[in-house]
Amino acid sequence: MKKTSCWLLLGTLLISLSGLAKAETPTVAAASSLQFALSEITTRFQAESGQQVRLNFGSSGNFRRQIAQGAPFEVFLSADDINALALHEDGLTESEGIVYAYGRLVWLQRAERDDLPGEGDPLAAVERALEEYRETGRRSRIALANPEHAPYGVAARHVLERVGLWDEIQPLKVMGENVSQAAQFALSADARGGLVAYSLALAPTLAERSDYVLIPEDWHAPLNQRMVLVKGAGETAHRFYDYLQGDEAREILARYGFGLPAEPLQEEP
Helix, strand or coil: CHHHHHHHHHHHHHHHHHHHHHHHCCEEEEEHHHHHHHHHHHHHHHHHHCCCCEEEEECHHHHHHHHHCCCCCCEEECCCCHHHHHHHHCCCECCCCEEEEEECEEEEEECCCCCCCCCCCCCHHHHHHHHHHHHHCCCCEEEEECCCCCHHHHHHHHHHHHCCCCCCCCCCEEEECCHHHHHHHHCCCCEEEEEEEHHHHCCHHHHCCEEEEECCHHHCCCEEEEEEEECCCCHHHHHHHHHCCCHHHHHHHHHCCCECCCCCCCCCC
């Protein structure tokens, strides 16, 4: 009897410690367009609160699938509405969450080039790459995130379809698993450039070696970036979620080119 009681006590203790660890160090699944902005926000949050947060960056569609399969994320910051709301519809989040930012798309290319397209024709570089391919067979790669699971890839496809270039660029296209990887591809030696997140173009490590031009917002569906708390999220996850709606976090997001909702209020559960 004593042995059984001991095992029960040990089991209860392990469960309690597990729950405490989850509350103290939540893992956040974040769209890779947030790689630099969210890292800066998290550093401030940890310094001010004394609580730790673990960041995991990737594509929103992949995170949606992982959370649906039971991955232990407590906060999900998507690059769109669709993936976050799909989890809510499946009963996996505490509420519909909030739109915390609006994303923008840019044409990004290496800084040493002297032929950055103008705002009136931001895809001129794509057209020139296609002309060169037709005339010489040379493939200057066009980078974008995979539209199968990356919202910025979906936006890039919309833009290219709008101007009738999506089918034509197939021989030149190179796709990243997420928009951060696509930005790296866009700046590689064999690439002409790429369609990536504005927030990445403004990041110091990329800005010093690249140039960009904004893509008009009405050339693609809005990138309404929504975040949600996954059911079972702990106390630290809730505090971090609230912090992301505060003035300091919003100032950082704005500095990285994100548009901000006027009143970032949480939806009713």
